[in-house]
Amino acid sequence: MKLKVSVFEYLNQKVMYIQDVNYYFGIKNDFNIKLGDYELSEDQILAIAKENDPEEYEVFVSTSIEERLNKIKTYDIEEIKEQSSYGQFTLCLHPSRKCNLNCKYCFRESEYLGEQQLTFEVAKDAIDFLVDKYAPCASKYVVDLSGSGEPLLQIDLVKQIVDYCKQKRNEICKNIEVMFCTNLTLLTPEIVEYLDNEPAIILGTSIDGDRITNDNNRVYANDKGTYDDIVKGLKMFKNKKLGLAVTITPLNQDVDLIYDCLYHLPNVDCVSMKFIRCYDGSKYDFDNFDISYLISRYDRLCCNILVELEKGNFEYLEKLMKGGDYFGGLIYRNLFKGIYKIYRCDAGKSRIAVDNKGDIFACSVMNGNNDYRIGNIYNGINKENQSKFECVTIESVTQCKNCEIKSICGGECYVNAYLKNSDFYNPIDKMCKIKLELNKLSMSFIDKIKNKSSVVYSKLIDLAFEINSYENTPTAVWAVMSFLNTRNVIVNYSEVNNCIAKYDNMVEGILNYLKKFDDNISLYKIHNGKDMKTPAIAIIKNTQPNALDFLHIVSINDGNVIFKVFELGNADVISLPIYEFTRTVSCIVIC
Incomplete structure (x- = not known):
């Protein structure tokens, strides 16, 4: 062979x-x-x-x-659909269609986006639809309010949505985070106080590099640059670090310089650089990228990271990996070898957008475009429309099927393909060439780290698993909340998560938290199960070294253990004979 x-x-x-x-x-x-x-x-x-x-x-x-x-x-499309019902699911909402800036490449004037204002009632119904109907088995939910305008122009609506998400996660015992990108120019002490102290909000801002680079793109209506006001806004936060979102255009391809500048700004959690989505023939058009020059700047970025790693500054790499940076994502993906990526994009699958009328679209950028409409939160999903995003994989697109990095890439972004080629699946030639070289660079970069320092490489692997955990509700938190709910005790998600997270040993964290409600809570080993109290929390070993998962035992009936597992959500239960449960699942419980 x-x-x-x-x-x-x-x-x-x-x-x-x-x-x-x-x-x-x-x-x-x-x-x-x-x-x-x-x-x-x-x-x-x-x-x-x-x-x-x-x-x-x-x-x-x-x-x-x-x-x-x-x-x-030998993958099966139905099996893939089944597997994709788990994991993190994202709902995109546009709280504001207006903005106080006039950025030169903004897409808010898109022909597809309407002007009607989103209401809290529709936002609430959309969240209910996502959690209760569309993805009840998800491991975590994100409500993305970045939209196409400035969210702080609708700060009261944002607060309502955040409050409802907190209420909802207490009901379902799973995490629901709210994230959005703000330009920071509308901050007041009161808004900062709220955002800085609300743990349910993941916050970011858009900035394109140093003052000159940023102010060539991101300006007010009077053409005044925004750099100084963005940095001033960053400095106002005391408790929270923000993600920085960068749009890489043909006019600012020096990714190494951009990253180094933004890395050193105050209160920065991560830096995410992504390529512009523009195919209008202007100077910002994607076709104007100089591939060889762009790759050379990514090469310099890698060299800079290697120098910082030699100094012991792992954070210099960490801030690239933790967010949504395009190249950072390739490094993360190439750490997990042997994986077959079926789709490039999660649009219409684990990510949906809902407009002010409750119409569901496969991508937030395409709100209002009927080609991307897949249903309505009040009438449900149109399976035929959704199948356009589910059933076409890299194996069914000729250009992708014959590509050497198809298993890493998964194919073209649906929106990019549509805007450039009026076709969902036909990839963009220049983007394919960039992806090919950046994937090769990322593999060489990883191997370079591995050969230079096993300690740093081990830290990189640990970081990858940490990033992966961001997309899950900790099973310990879910199990504790489900356990207490069965005993008619409703608790706050943040409180449970924070209390357990204080302990390196999760079992110790669970025991200490539960003793607040029942001092007799303890650790037991199941023998025949006849004398075991229920409800209980069973401890099961994870596939990762020194890691644990947890499930919720509801009751024991007629010699069978009735239990819930995180992946099936809160409604479904499983039944196993006691002897089989203790042999194959767990024999150690908290009750």
Whole structure:
């Protein structure tokens, strides 16, 4: 069997990438192999891996290539739909259609976006629809209020939505966060006090680089730049750090300089740089990017990060990884080898947008566009319309199917393809070329870190798992709240989460919190189950080292354990005989 491989080099680090199974390993500089594309046998690949990266070789051969190929090639679309009913789900709402700025590339004038104001009643109904009907099994919910205007122009509506999300998460025992991007120019001491002390809000702002770079794009109606006011706004926060959102345009491609400038601003949690969505023939048009120059600046960014890592400054990489940065996302994704990415975009699947009439759209950018309308919160989802976003995968798009990085990429963003090519799926040639090189750069970057410092590489892996955990409600919090609800005790999500998070040992955290309500709460080992009190919380080992998950035992009836698991939501229960439960699930409980 011949497999397609690519050998490439960035940052003086050669990498061999096995396209068919989405796996890669480092190549020593003195190993005799030229850069380029090859077809090699399994034995040839294994021999090269063993000589160049023995540690990675041991990981790679733990699963046969045949197994890897079978896992990739035999996916079932219905199974994918079932799996995608879990995870984080996002609801996008536009609280404001107006803005006090006049940024030069803003899309708020889109022909698809209407002018009618969103009401709290529709926002509330949209949240109920998401949680109760659309995604009842989600691990976490995010209500994104970034919209197409300035949210602080509707601060009272924002507060109402936040209050309802807090009420709702106490009912469902799962986290609901509210996030939005504000330009910070409308801050008052009262607004800052609210935003700074509301843990349910994840806050960000838009800024495009240093004063000159930012003020060339982001301006008031009178063309006055916004940089000084944005920085002034950042400094007003005492408790909260903000994410910075950067739009990379053909006029500001120096990503290394932009990142370094923004990294050093006050109260910054992360920096997220993304490419402009513009195909109008203007100077901001995506086609005006200079690919070789852009990649060279990303190369410099990686070199800067490596220098900072050598100084012990891991935060310099962390701030790139923690948010929605495009390149940071590629680094994160390429840390998890062997994964097959079916879709590029979560639009119309785990992300939906709702307008002021309750109409549901697959993407917030396309509110009002009938091609993206997939239903209404009062009438439900139109399955035929939604299937456009569910059933077309990389295997059904010719350009994607034959691409060497298809398993990493997953295909083109639906909106970009639509705006550029009037087609949901036809990728943008220039974007494909950029993705290809940035993926190669990210793999070389990861391998460079791995070879230079196992300690830093280990921290990078830990960070990746930490980022992954952001998309989940901690099962410990869910189990505690479900347990107390069964005992008719309603508690506050933030209180439970904060109390448990104080402890390195989650079991200790749970016990200490529950003892506030019942001093007899303790840890027990199940024997025959006859004398066990219910409700209870069972402790189960996670697949990650030293990690635990928890489930909620509702009762024991006729020798069967009746329990709920996080993935199935609060409504469904499972029944297992006691002996089978203790053998295969857990024999340690809190009750």
